[in-house]
Amino acid sequence: MSTNIGEQKVMNQAGMFLADTNPAPQKCPMSFGAIKEVAPVPGSQRLMRVSEVARDYPESSPLASVLDWMHAFLARAHPELGRKGAVCPFVPMSLELDSIWMAEIADANATVDSISAVISQYRDLFLVTEPTCGPDTINKAFVVVFPNLGPDGAGVVDEVQNRLKKDFVDLGLMLGEFHAANESPGLRNAEFRPLRSPIPMLAMRHMVDSDLPFLLRYVYAPAERASFLRSYLFRLAGTLGQVKFDQALDGVIEAEIEQWIARNPGGQAQ
Secondary structure, three states: OOOOHHHHHHHHHHHHHHHOOOOOOOOOOOOHHHOOOOOOOOOOOOOEEHHHHHHHOOOOOHHHHHHHHHHHHHOOOOOOOOOOOOOOOOHHHHHHHOOEEEEEOOOOOOOHHHHHHHHHHHHHHHHHOOOOOOHHHHHOEEEEEOOOOHHHHHHHHHHHHHHHHHHHHHOOEEEEEEOOOOOOOOOOOOOOOOOOOOOOEEEEEEOOHHHHHHHOOOOOOHHHHHHHHHHHHHHHOOOOOHHHHHHHHHHHHHHHHHHHHHHOOOOOOO
16 A cells, blocks of 8 residues: 555654553462452442352342343353354353452432542552452453433443543553443444443453454544554553554554544645
8 A cells, every 4th residue: 555755654653652662561460369358449339259249139139130141141152242152251251260349339319420430449449459460360350330320321321431441441451331222233243232231330351452343443533543552552562463463553553644634634744
């Protein structure tokens, strides 16, 4: 593909960025068995392991209902998924390791601002909860459930996720929004809706290499897409295969070119 001078400048800048990219510093991991309890976020219910929810909560409770949905849907294969394996490939092992932590925000008057503040606190707690690095990190997740938001719950959860996504991705994390009206399609079947849940909730976990398609989506503006992909490369460049590395780099270059063209409608370098 031929490029003009402006496009070449963008690609040179992307190359300079990658030359300075190194994986984030890591600490030695602690085994899941060594985690006794996660400190509560002020004003919120403390996080509980899924084993605690299964043991202590009635089946009709919001947390138990979501846990049942994890077992019945996320941790199982689905005929409309478009690939083999569980809907979420990490959930079966996470349930087995008891490394999913859950909390319920029961406030019916919670707002986008108040929920964003609480989720940001949980994010900071997630980052210091062991394991903080190593292979076991992909099995750690926090799930925060909002059972009393009423008919506006889906919109509130979507807005919180949209507001906080960049902050999460910058830190090498993913924040997923789940609710009964979620229209996000599956990666291999556009008719499948993997993010539909019985109760609105937000789930956070560490970024993994297979998250690349979620960060490449054109629903994001070029500047936002470029930012996501830079964070992906910064956090994972040392562990990525060549194909995903090239796809992410191409995505950065494409997004930068889109921004350059938008700034230079005539297509001529300044």
